[in-house]
Amino acid sequence: MRVRRGLFELLAPATLVVVSALIGAIFSRATEIYFINALVSVSIVVALYTFLGNSGVLSFGHISFFAVGAWAAGVLSVPEQEKPATMPYLFDVLSSTTVSNVPSLIIAALAGGVFAFLVGLQLMRLSGLAAGIATFAVLGITNNILRYYEKIGPGLNTFSSVPETTDLVQATAGALFVITAAFAYQHSRLGRQLRAAREDPPAARAVGVSIYRQRLGAFALSGFLAGFAGGLYVHFLPINVDAVYLDLTFITLAMLVIGGATSLWGAVVGALSVSALDSFLANAENGVDVLGRTLEVPAGSRIVVVGALMALVLILRPNGLTGGREFSFERLARRLRPAVQGAAK
Numbered sequence: 581m582r583v584r585r586g587l588f589e590l591l592a593p594a595t596l597v598v599v600s601a602l603i604g605a606i607f608s609r610a611t612e613i614y615f616i617n618a619l620v621s622v623s624i625v626v627a628l629y630t631f632l633g634n635s636g637v638l639s640f641g642h643i644s645f646f647a648v649g650a651w652a653a654g655v656l657s658v659p660e661q662e663k664p665a666t667m668p669y670l671f672d673v674l675s676s677t678t679v680s681n682v683p684s685l686i687i688a689a690l691a692g693g694v695f696a697f698l699v700g701l702q703l704m705r706l707s708g709l710a711a712g713i714a715t716f717a718v719l720g721i722t723n724n725i726l727r728y729y730e731k732i733g734p735g736l737n738t739f740s741s742v743p744e745t746t747d748l749v750q751a752t753a754g755a756l757f758v759i760t761a762a763f764a765y766q767h768s769r770l771g772r773q774l775r776a777a778r779e780d781p782p783a784a785r786a787v788g789v790s791i792y793r794q795r796l797g798a799f800a801l802s803g804f805l806a807g808f809a810g811g812l813y814v815h816f817l818p819i820n821v822d823a824v825y826l827d828l829t830f831i832t833l834a835m836l837v838i839g840g841a842t843s844l845w846g847a848v849v850g851a852l853s854v855s856a857l858d859s860f861l862a863n864a865e866n867g868v869d870v871l872g873r874t875l876e877v878p879a880g881s882r883i884v885v886v887g888a889l890m891a892l893v894l895i896l897r898p899n900g901l902t903g904g905r906e907f908s909f910e911r912l913a914r915r916l917r918p919a920v921q922g923a924a925k
Contacts, residue, residue: 590763592907593848594756597622600852601752612748618855619751620812622848623758625835627805629847630762631798632836634771636778637707639799640829641699641715642806644722647824648695649688649807650814651726654739657684657815662741669730681745685754685811692807693800700799704792719829727821738820746816754812758805762844765801774798830883831858834890840900845907850900857889858882 597619604615628642655667660678663670679687703714726733734740746754765771774794777784781791813819831854839850860868861882867874893900 589844589906590760593759593845596848596852597752597755597759601748604748614855614859616746616748616751616816617859618852619748619755620746620809620816621832621835621855622755622851623751623809623812624806624832625839625851626755626758626762626844626847627802627809628832628836629841629844630765630805631795631802633842633844633847634766634774634778634798635795637795638712639715639802640712640833641718641722642802643824643829643832644699644719645692645696645803645806646810646813646828647722647726647821649692649810650819650824651733651810652691652807653684653688653811654742654814654819655733656687657681657743658739658741666737666740667730667734670733671731674732681743681815684815685808688811688814689804689808692810693804696803696806697796697800700796700803704795704799719825723821723825726824734820736821738818739814740818742814742818744815744817746812751812751816754808758808759844759848761801761805762847765798766844770794770797827883831886834886837890838893838900840902840904842899842904843902843906846900846902846904849902853901854886854889858886861885 600615600618604612604619607615624642624646627646628639631637631642632639655670655674656677656679658666658678660676663675667675699718703711703718706714727736729735766775773784773789774791774797777789777791777794784791810824817823835850835854836847837850838854839848840846861877864875864877865879865881867876869875897903899905
């Protein structure tokens, strides 16, 4: 019974992802890209959830692992003959090496995971505000290294010549992979120990749980998944260093908070719903037809509206739209039963 309930918890977010992909396949390529972007957002938000949701420790630095994964996949995917023109100062081993799509995603994931592990060796000893500030410092340091150290990437220039291989199918497969990995971790013994440490640290220590080791393991896994998401993203859109910094950090955290930071279901719901809102507002900044009238909002309205929505959710529903709980078919059936019985009468 417990196994079946757990599989239903995985089935719900996976079904939502697949349904989103099927809807996206109906539209033209111009609209389909918004669905691809939403599915890549699912990957990065679920990656963040894997650590933050299970540990309760706020992290502002996960976009660092996303960026490192994007840089690793991007640099290694550009054809060798085109690297001197766009990235003339690369290390020799990087300038002479080119890999295909799937190996680049694996390398991106490994780069994000290794970087998160090395960073976490010290940071996972911290908690609360100190941990949040320290991870934010990692984000700033990473951004500046990628921005100015041109031996490992294009620096301030936009990535070009990266094969655009992240289509609807690959974005969906990537999101399902990340969701499955997060689900497997949270239902493992290690995941349960970390969640126990989140709820009651003294009790967890009393039964022999090493909070430091559990946090470090979750941080490394989360970095691995974030790096993988970065690989998907760089194969989707040409990006520069500013695209993987503060705006993306804010939007990712907003998605998780709005959906519900303590559940996998909440992470997926938040990613898809905020992505839909963000895409609509991005179009509205250039003018969009709504019921026969042109709606146009000021530039920058996306961040303002998403920020206001996050504040509103925190005030009215602190645990997010999903209440921070996993989707339950049993709970849904209990709610629908009175309505069905009433209709039958």
